[in-house]
Structure formats: structure tokens, C-alpha cells
Amino acid sequence: MSHYQKLVQHAQKIANFNHLAAISGWDQAAVMPNGGNEARSKAMAELSVLIHQLNTEPQLSDWFHEAEQESLSPIEKSSLREMKQRWQQATILPKDLVEAKSLAGSKCEHAWRTQRKQNDWNGYAQNWQEVVNLSQQEAQIRADSLGTTPYDAMLALYEPGTSSQSLDVVFENVKTWLPNLVDRVIEKQDKxxxxxxxxxxxxxxxxALGLKAMQFLQFDFNHGRLDESVHPFCGGVPTDVRITTRYDENDLMQSLMGTIHETGHARYEQGLPTSLxxxxxxxxxxxxxxxxxxxxFEMQLGRSPEFINHLSAMARAEFQAEDQPAFSADNFRKLYTxxxxxxxxxxxxxxxxxAHVILRYEIERDLMNGNISYKDVPELWDQKMQSYLGLSTKDNYQNGCMQDIHWTDGAFGYFPSYTLGAMYAAQFMASMRKQVNVSEVIQSGDLSLIFAWLDENIWKKASQFSTDELVKQATGETLNAEHFKAHLKARYL
Amino acid sequence: MSHYQKLVQHAQKIANFNHLAAISGWDQAAVMPNGGNEARSKAMAELSVLIHQLNTEPQLSDWFHEAEQESLSPIEKSSLREMKQRWQQATILPKDLVEAKSLAGSKCEHAWRTQRKQNDWNGYAQNWQEVVNLSQQEAQIRADSLGTTPYDAMLALYEPGTSSQSLDVVFENVKTWLPNLVDRVIEKQDKxxxxxxxxxxxxxxxxALGLKAMQFLQFDFNHGRLDESVHPFCGGVPTDVRITTRYDENDLMQSLMGTIHETGHARYEQGLPTSLxxxxxxxxxxxxxxxxxxxxFEMQLGRSPEFINHLSAMARAEFQAEDQPAFSADNFRKLYTxxxxxxxxxxxxxxxxxAHVILRYEIERDLMNGNISYKDVPELWDQKMQSYLGLSTKDNYQNGCMQDIHWTDGAFGYFPSYTLGAMYAAQFMASMRKQVNVSEVIQSGDLSLIFAWLDENIWKKASQFSTDELVKQATGETLNAEHFKAHLKARYL
Structure with missing residues (x-):
């Protein structure tokens, strides 16, 4: 057996355990009774330790070295690249640091659940200082290995191939037009x-309505389910994708669009190539x-006027609200935009x-690169909120820098993904429109042509190419925020 | 750290993985979409391999040897005994035999699902011959190690400490009175x-009705759930017990009593001592x-007249059937007996x-001990059915020796547990009645005193004592089938 083959077998073994971690995690969030939590957490921690051991087994170093000398097909080369990257990310940190960060993160996150409600910045900062400190150490070690800035090394955990240099350019551009655009739209909508x-x-x-929307979006119910959880998510495995939503009986709109959002995640997973x-x-x-x-799914399809026509019809039927103006397509469109x-x-x-993302990006970038201290964060937050959205968060920590879970356990580098996603989505739609009459297709009620494009250009390709290459193959260019800007202007002005 | 402590840590690690196996198994049976099955089966097989490896790690032999020299408390001694027994059962078989049996069993069980419907004994026998052969080899190896007959070595997998010598005595006794009792009761009920x-x-x-019955039986919903599956079972872990039932919309009675049955399993699990x-x-x-x-729960409590009064009231309320004679307590009692x-x-x-159990016991005992051949089974089945229940299964394999899943993959030794359970239940009830006015307690609607007795005498004790010792402590004697006989006569004559 070649060393490449050995690595493949090893990866499949890890995938089997990841499968069980995903299902146990879904269970914990969606159906587990409270009293089961302690034993479940222990069991899942045991599994995490095992998966970490597998990811860092000593013989892998030799196997990667040998495999790189072997004659591989292009797809095998990509596969080796991805396996090696994961291995490097798993092995590079000293065990002590991993444990210390995990401990500090758990402690900080746990206390944060209470401290946030109490607006207790000082209490929070005491724990968070250590999380930031250990995350900076992590970033430095990763940076030394990758030859990047510390922040870029953290970013690479979520967005391999994306640098803060390119994000700076894109986000600076957005900052030049977004605040003004927001003001103009609000003024217009006021009328x-x-x-x-x-x-x-x-x-x-x-x-029932959510399930209808999922059917409309061709979610494969033979390979997935819809359930409920406090924080909606998309989990499970590609052959069995578990999405969740939450229902507020006084608010129809939110869970419906939330379900559509998760359906987008789910169809990507369901569309990943089974051969890989x-x-x-x-x-x-x-x-x-x-x-x-x-x-x-949520913004490009779900909030398009044609899609909202369908949604409004489905909702009118489900709630027998044919004559209610609140359920009209026009009103739905206004509500959803x-x-x-x-x-x-x-x-x-x-x-x-x-605006929310750029603010966080700028702070976490400077924090990881050691240009600011954890103590500076509340003030910076306030300044940036004033500058981007005209709101002050002075002394309002719970609705300011203490609102998100991400930083509590040191997940620095994650936030840009949200806005990158919005920009890529707009860029994909712009390209798709050159080949597919999207409005007509949505209107027809059979969205197959849209999904065929996504399948062909995104889903099937999985991680065979770098993000830049994937986007270039799909759209003819790498990330270009102009599509996002054009989309927003067309929709909101 | 003492060797005993090392063994404890190792057992807890295995328990963590068993936890994940239990939850993934529940998920597969209760909520997983069909398309998820292949990947799930692979992931669960990977976990099984891991658990087997942990159960048979080479250093355990030394650890057990050393731990037996250590100074241990009585409870630690029991704990060591149970760990060692599990280890011996896991290690004694050669790997080749385990794999061959697993393979032959899967093949036989898979084909059986079709063959049973087609009444295809010859096709079945072709696969089953190998399962019997490999099970006999397994039984012989286990017997050599335990110093028992081959069948008793298989029985020990489910009923450690119980021998076929004692079962022979008990079951021979039952055979002297059961057929006649059945005839008398049927004659009586005919009128x-x-x-x-x-x-x-x-x-x-x-x-909703099932949940009410579970509440009445003080099922702890903070540590468990009720769901649906094709084959009802009790799974999960003690801190999170998952019971399932199935609903037939034309038949109210079956799922209700099935839920009560599984609730009994569940409360045992929920009552196991957290300290262990x-x-x-x-x-x-x-x-x-x-x-x-x-x-x-099902027979001693659930079918008692006092309990049926409650059940009938709950059902009448749920189905707004106050005036329907079919829902009267008297009719419910007749239906359930x-x-x-x-x-x-x-x-x-x-x-x-x-009768069904004794028939199977006699055949599997003789089969494992090599006194009969797999070819003899249909004829023996027919003879024994005629003798015990007056029914012929000649040429009717699908309703005869091909009806159960147990033997298809070589689970010989399991069947006696069903009737042992019924006998122990009757014996426990007889003892409980000496301390608790069971009828009054059930009538009152608060069954706490009953559960306190079970908790004290059975649940809390877990596996600290042998079965014989446990039963003796609870009832003053080891298994005595007279209580079962007395119970049946009192209820049915």
C-alpha cells in the first residue's frame, strides 16, 4: 500500500469518528434532556482527545514525506495538500498550550453567560485577558510556521488562502460607501x-411551512432532517445533514428565513461529492x-421578489390568511428587506x-498582531460603532464587545467569513445570471437550474481547489466586492 | 496510582465510548433518515473496533494480576470481579473466530429477512449451518475456560451465575402445570x-397517553425521552435513557403497554447508582x-386491576370516551389478560x-452442547409446540423456528432471560407485598413506595452482587418459580 493510500485510510478512520462527534453534538443541542449533559460532555471530550491523537499520530510525518515523493493524480495531489494542511494545523501547537487555551476558553465562556447579562466587563476581562494572551501565543506559533502575520495564521483556520492584506482592501472599500448607503435606505424606508x-x-x-420551503429548495429528506434547537445550526454529516431552527410563536418571519439559511448550508453538504x-x-x-x-439561499434567493411571491403564497395557505394584507407578497418583501x-x-x-463584521475584524486583527491590548477593546468598539452605524456602546458592554460567543473561547479569525460569504454569494449570483434566467426560474417554481449551477461550480468541487481558484473558475475573477455593492444598491435603493 | 485505579480509569474511558455507541444506535433506530445508514454503519463499526481494542489491551492482563494483590474494599472487589469478567469474555475468543462469526451472522441475518417471508428453510439452513458451527466453537472455547458445559458458557454472557442445571429444574416444573393451566384459562375466558x-x-x-403513563410511573424526563422506532427498545445511558415505542392507529392497547414495559427497563437504568x-x-x-x-412494570403493576383502573381513566380522558364500554376498566382488564x-x-x-421460551431453551441448549444438529430444529420445534401449546408448525418455518432474529446471528443463550425475568418479577412482588400494601399504593396514584422498594433492593445494587445473592437479599431465597405460578393462578383462574 502506498503512503498516500495509508493517509487516505487514516483520514477515513478520523472521518468515522468525526461522524459520531457530529451526531452526538446534534443530539446534545436538539434532543438531549438537560440531565444528560454532564455524562455527554465527558463522552464527547473523550472522543475529541481520540480524534486529536489520530490527527497527530507520530508516523504521519513520515507518511506525508513519503507520499509527497509518490506519483499522484491531480486530485490525489489536492487530497494530499488538504490532509497535510489539517495535520499541520493539528500538530503545530504544543499540547500544554492547547490544554491551557481550552481550559481558559471554557472558563471564560461559562462565566460570560452570566457576566454578559450583568454587563460585567471587569469580571469578564479578568478571564478574557488569559484567553487573548494564549490566543496570541497560538497565533505567533502558527505565524512562524506559515510565514504570515499572527492574525493571518488564525484566519487561515477558517479561510485558508485569504490574507488580511486583501481583506483590508475590500473592507476599506466597503467602509467608503456603506454608512452612507445605510442612511439613504433608512430614509427611503421611513416613508x-x-x-x-x-x-x-x-x-x-x-x-410545516419550513418543511414546504425546504422542499421547494430541494432539500434531500432522505439525507437529512429539520429539528429545533436554541441556537439554529447545520450539523450532521453529508449523508445525513441535521439542520435546526427555533420557533417564536409571536414571530412568523424569523424562523422561516432561518430555515432557508440553514437549508443553504445543508444543500452544500448534501452536494459534496460522495467519491471523496x-x-x-x-x-x-x-x-x-x-x-x-x-x-x-437566504439573501440572493430567499429575499428576491420572485421567491417572496412563493413564500407569501405558502404562508397564506398554511395560515389561511388569503385576505390578510400582512401576508401579501409586497408586505413580505418589505418585511424581509x-x-x-x-x-x-x-x-x-x-x-x-x-459594518458589524468589519468592526470585529479590525479589532481582532490588531489584537492578534499585538497592536492593541484587550483593555482597549470597549473603547475601540464604541468608536467604530459610532463611525459605521452612528450608535454608541459606551458602558454598554453586553450589547457591545461582550455580545458574541466567538471571542470568549478564542475563536479569533472567524468573523470575516460572514461578510466574505455575503460577497461571494453576490458574485456567484452575478455569474449565474449570465447563464441562467434566475428570475424566470424562481418564478417557475422549479429551481433545478439554479441548483445545477451551484452543484457544478461549488458543491461538487468541495476542497479540490483553493478558494481563489474555485471562485475564479466559477466567476472568472477572484473576490470582487463590487458585485455585493451592486446587489445592495439594486435591492435597497 | 494503584492497578485497580488504572483499571477504573480504563473502564470509564470505555464507558465514554459506549455512551456514544448507545446514542448513535438510538439515533439510527429512532430518527436517522434512511440515506444516512451506510455511513452511519461504517462509523459505528469503527467505534466497535475501537471498543474491542480497549477491552482487550495487552497490559490489562498484568493490571488484573496486580490489582488482585492489592488491598481493596468489598465494593472494589466486586468492581474488580465485574471488570475482569468482562475482560475475560472479550479476550478469550481468537480474533479470526470473532470475525468469522460476525460475518456469518450478518450474512445469515440479512438473508433471513427475505427468507422468513418466503418460508425458505433450505435457503436459511445453508447460512445458518455456519452460524451454528461457529457458535459451537465459541461455546466450546468459553466452556473450556469457565469449566462449564458449552451452553452454560453462552448463557453466562447474558445470565452470569445461572446454569442450565438449575434452569432444567425450574422449566421442567413449569412444564408440569403450564399446558393444563393454559387450557383451563382459555376455557374460562371463552365464556x-x-x-x-x-x-x-x-x-x-x-x-400523550403514553407520556401520562410514564409520568404516573415516575419516569425522569430530565434523564430520558420517549420516541418512536420500528422495534421498541430501551437504549441510551443511565443519565439519558431513550425508550421507544411504535403506534398502530388502529390499536390503542399495544403501544400503551409497550411503553409501560420499556419504562420498567428505563427506571432500572435511571436508578443505577451514580457513584458507580x-x-x-x-x-x-x-x-x-x-x-x-x-x-x-408491565405484568405485576401494569396489568393489576388497580393500575388498569388508572389506565382506563387516562385513556377515557385522552380519547373523550367516558361512556364507551370498550374503555371501561373491566373491559381493559379483560383485554390485557x-x-x-x-x-x-x-x-x-x-x-x-x-412455553415459547422453554421450547427455545431446550433446543439451543442441545444445539450448543452438540446433542442435536441444526437440521433437527424444525422437527423438534414442531414436536415441542404440539406438546406445550397444541399447535403444529410442520412446514411452517416462518412461524416456527425462523421467527426470531436471535439465532440468525448466533445469540444463543439469550432466550431464558425473558422467562427468568417474569419469574423474578413475581418473586419480587411477593416479597414487596410483605412490606408494602401494593394494591392500596397503586390505588392511591402515588407509587413512590413501590419504587422505593425496587430502588433499595434492585436498582441501587447494580452488579455489586451475583444474581443469586441479589435475589436472596431482596426476597430471602434464590429463584423460586412457585411465586410465578401463584401469580398466574391468582390472576387467571
Missing amino acids: ESVIYPKGTFARSQQK AGLPVGEARSMGIHESQSLF RVEKGFIRVDADELTYP | ESVIYPKGTFARSQQK AGLPVGEARSMGIHESQSLF RVEKGFIRVDADELTYP
Whole structure:
């Protein structure tokens, strides 16, 4: 057996354990009774240790060295590249640092759940200081190995191949037009009237409606499920994708669009090539590309006027609301494109969302590169919120720098993926429109041509190419934020 | 760290992986979409291999040897005994034999699913011959190590400490009175009229009723769930017990009593001592004792007139059937104690069930001990069915020796547990009645005193004592089938 083959077998073994981790994680979030949590957490930690051991087995170093001398096909070369990258990311940190960060992160996150409610920055900062410190150490070690800045080395965990140099260019550009655009749109929308659907919308009916939307989006129910959890997510494995949503019986709109968002993640997973199953090269390209699919479904498809026509019809039928103005397509469209400045990222609309991300990006970049201290964060947050959205978060930590879970356990480098996803989605749509009459296709009710494009250009390719190469093959160019800008202007002005 | 402590840590590690196997298994049976099966089966097989490796690690031999020299408390001694027994059972078979049996068993079971429907004994026998052959080899190896007969060595996998010598005595005794008792009861019941509830009983309502019964039986919903699966079972882990049932919308009675049965299994698991969690000594004593708890709930409690009063009231309320004679307590009692001779074990009632088990016991005992050939089984089955229940299964393999899944993959030695469970349940009830006014307690609607007795005498003790010792401590004597006989006569005559 070649060393490449040995690596393949090893990767498939790891994939089997990752499968069990994904299903146990879904179970914990979606169906597990509370009393099961302690034993489950122990069992899942045991599995994590095992997976880490497998990812860092000593003989892998030799195997990679040998495999690189072997004669491989192009796809095998890509596969080797992806396996090696994962291995390097897993092995590069000293065990002590991994453990210390995990411990500090758990402690900080756990306390944060209470501290956030109490707006307790000082208490939080005491724990968070250590998380930042250990994350900086991690970033430095990764940077030394990759030959990048510390922040770029963290970014590479989520967006391999993307640098802060390129993000700086893109985000600086966005900053030149976004605040003004937000103001103009809000001014315009102030003159419009929207009607919020009132009433109690039973969970069972909301679920039925969500399932109809998923069917419309050709979710494969033979390879997946819809369930409920406090924080919606897309989990499971490509052959069995588990998406979740949450229902608010007073708010029909949110869970419906949330379900459409997760369906985008799910179809990417379901569309990954089975021939590469169990291999890193067969997995989703990056967090940004994953988000591009969920946002393609939610923003490019889901909020298009043609799609909203269908959604409004489905909702009218489910809730027997044929004559209610709140359920009209026009009102649905207004509701789903309503722009408001707010403090909270997860509640933000399509237009203001990038401001939340750019703010975080700039802070975490400077923090990891050692240019600012953890102590500077609240003030910087306040300044940037004032500058980008005209809101002050002075002394309002819970709705400022303490609002997200990501930093509590040191996941620095993740935030850019959200806005990269939105930009890629707009760029994909612009390219798709050259080959597919998207409006007509959506109107027809059979979206197969749209999914065929995504399948061909994104899903099937998995991680065979770098993000830049994937985007170039699909759209003829690497990331170009102009498509996103054009999309926003067309939709909101 | 002492060697005993090392063994404890190792056992807890195995328990963590067993936890994940249990949850993934539940998921596969209860919620997984069909398309997820292939990847799931692979992942679970990978986990099985890992668990087997852990159970048979080479250093364990030394650790057990050393630990036996260490100074241990009584509970630690029991714990060591249980760990060693599991280790011996896992290590004694040559790897080739384990793999060959697993392969032959999978093949035979898979083909059986079709062959049974086609009544194809010859096709089945071709595969089954190998399963029997390999099981006989397994039994011989285990017997040589334990110093027992081959069959007793297989029995020890499910009922450690129980011998066929004692089973022979008990079952021979049952055979002297059971056939006659069955005939008398059927004759008596022939004169009674029963009404089968007619209508469509919505799954959601049946589930609500089942949940009410579980609440009544003090199932801990903070540590467990009720779901659906094709074959009802009790799975999960003690901190998170997953029971399942199936609903037939034309038949109200079956799923309700099935849920009560699984609730008995579940409360045993939920009642196991948390101080011994993760250790073999903290697990359920045996299959027979486990079944004694499910049958205590189903037969001793669930079919008692006092309990049926509650059940009938719950069902009347759920289905708004206050005035329907079919829902009266008296009719419910008749329905739940109806006796009929039938071919199929899983459909059998409390009274005829032991006949089905004794028949299987006698055949599998003689088969494992090499006294009969696999070819003899259909004829023996027919003879024994005629003798015990007056039914012929000549040429009717699908309702005869091909009806159960157990033998298809070589699970010889399992069947006695069912009837041992029924007997232990009756014996526990007889003892409980000396301390608790069971009828009054059930009537009161608060069954706490009953559960306190079970908790004290069975659940909390887990595997600290041998089955004989456990039963003796609880009832003052080892297995005594007279209690079962007395119970049946009191209920049915």
C-alpha cells in the first residue's frame, strides 16, 4: 500500500469518528434532556482527545514525506495538500498550550453567560485577558510556521488562502460607501409602511411551512432532517445533514428565513461529492464559502421578489390568511428587506451586517498582531460603532464587545467569513445570471437550474481547489466586492 | 496510582465510548433518515473496533494480576470481579473466530429477512449451518475456560451465575402445570365477552397517553425521552435513557403497554447508582434482572386491576370516551389478560410466553452442547409446540423456528432471560407485598413506595452482587418459580 493510500485510510478512520462527534453534538443541542449533559460532555471530550491523537499520530510525518515523493493524480495531489494542511494545523501547537487555551476558553465562556447579562466587563476581562494572551501565543506559533502575520495564521483556520492584506482592501472599500448607503435606505424606508403579522403562529404550522420551503429548495429528506434547537445550526454529516431552527410563536418571519439559511448550508453538504467522502479534500472549502451558500439561499434567493411571491403564497395557505394584507407578497418583501441600525450582529439585516463584521475584524486583527491590548477593546468598539452605524456602546458592554460567543473561547479569525460569504454569494449570483434566467426560474417554481449551477461550480468541487481558484473558475475573477455593492444598491435603493 | 485505579480509569474511558455507541444506535433506530445508514454503519463499526481494542489491551492482563494483590474494599472487589469478567469474555475468543462469526451472522441475518417471508428453510439452513458451527466453537472455547458445559458458557454472557442445571429444574416444573393451566384459562375466558376499542387513535394522542403513563410511573424526563422506532427498545445511558415505542392507529392497547414495559427497563437504568457510573459493577445485573424490571412494570403493576383502573381513566380522558364500554376498566382488564395460543413469541401473552421460551431453551441448549444438529430444529420445534401449546408448525418455518432474529446471528443463550425475568418479577412482588400494601399504593396514584422498594433492593445494587445473592437479599431465597405460578393462578383462574 502506498503512503498516500495509508493517509487516505487514516483520514477515513478520523472521518468515522468525526461522524459520531457530529451526531452526538446534534443530539446534545436538539434532543438531549438537560440531565444528560454532564455524562455527554465527558463522552464527547473523550472522543475529541481520540480524534486529536489520530490527527497527530507520530508516523504521519513520515507518511506525508513519503507520499509527497509518490506519483499522484491531480486530485490525489489536492487530497494530499488538504490532509497535510489539517495535520499541520493539528500538530503545530504544543499540547500544554492547547490544554491551557481550552481550559481558559471554557472558563471564560461559562462565566460570560452570566457576566454578559450583568454587563460585567471587569469580571469578564479578568478571564478574557488569559484567553487573548494564549490566543496570541497560538497565533505567533502558527505565524512562524506559515510565514504570515499572527492574525493571518488564525484566519487561515477558517479561510485558508485569504490574507488580511486583501481583506483590508475590500473592507476599506466597503467602509467608503456603506454608512452612507445605510442612511439613504433608512430614509427611503421611513416613508414606506409595513405591517407585522400579528397573532399566534403555532410551532407545528411554522414547522410545516419550513418543511414546504425546504422542499421547494430541494432539500434531500432522505439525507437529512429539520429539528429545533436554541441556537439554529447545520450539523450532521453529508449523508445525513441535521439542520435546526427555533420557533417564536409571536414571530412568523424569523424562523422561516432561518430555515432557508440553514437549508443553504445543508444543500452544500448534501452536494459534496460522495467519491471523496471521508477525505478533507471532499469537505466544504471554507467557512466563507459555506456561508456563501447559506446566504445565497437566504439573501440572493430567499429575499428576491420572485421567491417572496412563493413564500407569501405558502404562508397564506398554511395560515389561511388569503385576505390578510400582512401576508401579501409586497408586505413580505418589505418585511424581509427592512433596514435598521442596531447593536446586535445576529439581529442585523443584510445591509448593516458588514459594518458589524468589519468592526470585529479590525479589532481582532490588531489584537492578534499585538497592536492593541484587550483593555482597549470597549473603547475601540464604541468608536467604530459610532463611525459605521452612528450608535454608541459606551458602558454598554453586553450589547457591545461582550455580545458574541466567538471571542470568549478564542475563536479569533472567524468573523470575516460572514461578510466574505455575503460577497461571494453576490458574485456567484452575478455569474449565474449570465447563464441562467434566475428570475424566470424562481418564478417557475422549479429551481433545478439554479441548483445545477451551484452543484457544478461549488458543491461538487468541495476542497479540490483553493478558494481563489474555485471562485475564479466559477466567476472568472477572484473576490470582487463590487458585485455585493451592486446587489445592495439594486435591492435597497 | 494503584492497578485497580488504572483499571477504573480504563473502564470509564470505555464507558465514554459506549455512551456514544448507545446514542448513535438510538439515533439510527429512532430518527436517522434512511440515506444516512451506510455511513452511519461504517462509523459505528469503527467505534466497535475501537471498543474491542480497549477491552482487550495487552497490559490489562498484568493490571488484573496486580490489582488482585492489592488491598481493596468489598465494593472494589466486586468492581474488580465485574471488570475482569468482562475482560475475560472479550479476550478469550481468537480474533479470526470473532470475525468469522460476525460475518456469518450478518450474512445469515440479512438473508433471513427475505427468507422468513418466503418460508425458505433450505435457503436459511445453508447460512445458518455456519452460524451454528461457529457458535459451537465459541461455546466450546468459553466452556473450556469457565469449566462449564458449552451452553452454560453462552448463557453466562447474558445470565452470569445461572446454569442450565438449575434452569432444567425450574422449566421442567413449569412444564408440569403450564399446558393444563393454559387450557383451563382459555376455557374460562371463552365464556367472557371482551370489546376491542374500535376507531382511529391518532399517534399524537397515543403519545400523550403514553407520556401520562410514564409520568404516573415516575419516569425522569430530565434523564430520558420517549420516541418512536420500528422495534421498541430501551437504549441510551443511565443519565439519558431513550425508550421507544411504535403506534398502530388502529390499536390503542399495544403501544400503551409497550411503553409501560420499556419504562420498567428505563427506571432500572435511571436508578443505577451514580457513584458507580462508568464501571461494570454499576451496570444492570443481567438480562434476566433487566427483564424482571420491565415485566414488573408491565405484568405485576401494569396489568393489576388497580393500575388498569388508572389506565382506563387516562385513556377515557385522552380519547373523550367516558361512556364507551370498550374503555371501561373491566373491559381493559379483560383485554390485557386475554390468553390465546399462538405461533409467535413476541405476540404471546403472559401465560403462554414461558412455553415459547422453554421450547427455545431446550433446543439451543442441545444445539450448543452438540446433542442435536441444526437440521433437527424444525422437527423438534414442531414436536415441542404440539406438546406445550397444541399447535403444529410442520412446514411452517416462518412461524416456527425462523421467527426470531436471535439465532440468525448466533445469540444463543439469550432466550431464558425473558422467562427468568417474569419469574423474578413475581418473586419480587411477593416479597414487596410483605412490606408494602401494593394494591392500596397503586390505588392511591402515588407509587413512590413501590419504587422505593425496587430502588433499595434492585436498582441501587447494580452488579455489586451475583444474581443469586441479589435475589436472596431482596426476597430471602434464590429463584423460586412457585411465586410465578401463584401469580398466574391468582390472576387467571
